[in-house]
Amino acid sequence: LHTLPPLQLANKYFQLFPEQRNPLWQVCVPCFTHMFGHVFKQFCFCLRTSHNPYYVGTTALYLFLLMHPSISSNFPSPKTYEEVQFFNTNNYHKGIDWYMEFFPMPSNVSTDFLFEKSANYFPSEESPRRAAALLPKAKIITLLINPSDRAYSWYQHQRAHEDHAALRFTFYDVISARQGAPPELRSLQNRCLIPGLYATHLERWLTYYPANQVMIIDGHQLRTDPAAVMDEVQKFLGVTPHFNYSQALTFDPQKGFWCQLLEGGKTKCLGKSKGRKYPPMEPEARAYLSRYYREHNVELSKLLHRLGQPLPSWLREELQKYF
Numbered sequence: 001l002h003t004l005p006p007l008q009l010a011n012k013y014f015q016l017f018p019e020q021r022n023p024l025w026q027v028c029v030p031c032f033t034h035m036f037g038h039v040f041k042q043f044c045f046c047l048r049t050s051h052n053p054y055y056v057g058t059t060a061l062y063l064f065l066l067m068h069p070s071i072s073s074n075f076p077s078p079k080t081y082e083e084v085q086f087f088n089t090n091n092y093h094k095g096i097d098w099y100m101e102f103f104p105m106p107s108n109v110s111t112d113f114l115f116e117k118s119a120n121y122f123p124s125e126e127s128p129r130r131a132a133a134l135l136p137k138a139k140i141i142t143l144l145i146n147p148s149d150r151a152y153s154w155y156q157h158q159r160a161h162e163d164h165a166a167l168r169f170t171f172y173d174v175i176s177a178r179q180g181a182p183p184e185l186r187s188l189q190n191r192c193l194i195p196g197l198y199a200t201h202l203e204r205w206l207t208y209y210p211a212n213q214v215m216i217i218d219g220h221q222l223r224t225d226p227a228a229v230m231d232e233v234q235k236f237l238g239v240t241p242h243f244n245y246s247q248a249l250t251f252d253p254q255k256g257f258w259c260q261l262l263e264g265g266k267t268k269c270l271g272k273s274k275g276r277k278y279p280p281m282e283p284e285a286r287a288y289l290s291r292y293y294r295e296h297n298v299e300l301s302k303l304l305h306r307l308g309q310p311l312p313s314w315l316r317e318e319l320q321k322y323f
């Protein structure tokens with residue numbers, strides 16, 4: 001077997017297959033299988049790491065995971081608000097070296113875990129296939145809140161960032177916009193509604209990852225009882241030593257959320273942009289979204305039943321409205 005250093009190998013490969021603009025980065029073993037195979041379909045880099053990156057949704061879980069002594073995250077990206085956004089964007093085409101530079105060098109401690117969090121990998125068409133090709137052993141954590149609340153939270157987030165459409169239109173206008181509506185309104189509508197089609201997105205992840213590598217967390221429970229959730233997360237990851245979150249977290253009445261307890265009794269909460277105060281959702285909008293997500297929520301309950309997973313409290317409540 002003759003091989004070349006990565007850059008030369010890449011040049012050679014794209015000389016041979018110029019039509020293949022869309023690489024799929026893979027780990028070593030499938031890499032070699034393809035090299036020996038008749039058709040060298042995919043260009044591969046070999047990624048050597050004993051670490052297990054995995055992907056999560058909210059900043060709260062991100063902060064809690066980082067409190068664990070054996071868990072570290074990527075270095076922040078100045079461009080994308082900390083998140084690496086590798087698998088879901090054109091950053092993917094920058095290659096594995098670009099991705100790996102976001103992570104600390106492996107320390108040879110097998111109990112160490114690396115992770116990155118992203119709210120955008122979950123609904124992305126490309127991410128599960130690309131992530132599974134490169135990190136087949138990764139564990140995936142998904143955090144699901146009521147999709148109606150997720151949509152509203154995103155709308156409020158966009159208002160706080162002075163998004164033109166979010167300031168100009170009411171939440172009801174956004175969610176109920178029709179086909180001929182202005183493009184900026186339709187685009188905001190998509191960003192509010194599509195990530196909440198949980199069953200569709202989860203099914204996509206489950207075609208690439210085995211069910212025992214995917215954990216589904218009730219986002220409502222993370223908010224009200226984070227210590228219990230973090231115990232489950234530690235079990236799922238098999239991470240040691242066991243970290244006692246009941247002692248390390250405290251409820252901050254001013255923030256209205258659970259926060260990290262620091263020495264001297266001070267607290268470290270998430271920034272101002274997380275857990276904002278905004279008016280409750282209008283009943284008409286809630287009713288509209290309950291109808292909109294009805295079928296998808298029923299599908300999600302079937303999926304969770306199939307996986308032998310309990311239903312999140314918000315999903316039970318939604319199902320009670322339907323039946």
Ligand code: A3P
Pocket residue numbers: 057058059060119152153154156222223257258259270273274275276
């Ligand atoms: P809101 O700001 O709409 O209330 P993300 O980090 O994925 O953007 O998620 C932000 C959401 O996390 C917040 O949405 C908030 O409700 C929720 N959250 C859960 N636990 C939290 C905590 N301990 N501190 C702050 N926000 C928390």
